[in-house]
Amino acid sequence: MKHRHLSHDGFTIAAIEDIIARGQLPDWVPLIRAIRADPYGEIAMKTISLCERPLYGSPVFRRVINTARQS
Numbered sequence: 001m002k003h004r005h006l007s008h009d010g011f012t013i014a015a016i017e018d019i020i021a022r023g024q025l026p027d028w029v030p031l032i033r034a035i036r037a038d039p040y041g042e043i044a045m046k047t048i049s050l051c052e053r054p055l056y057g058s059p060v061f062r063r064v065i066n067t068a069r070q071s
Contacts, residue, residue: 039068
């Protein structure tokens, strides 16, 4: 996903928030893969903290993280 207001491609807090808030399924796939690869890692922790906010994709990403942690 190209972030209009960001000048990098990494999974920073701002990028993850943008993906969760404005992204669609194709935009979510790389983030989901990163979370599944390391469900307790930095990206997962950033994502779960953002899921406390009422963002569009928050319920989906809470479930992705919970499922990845149970595997």
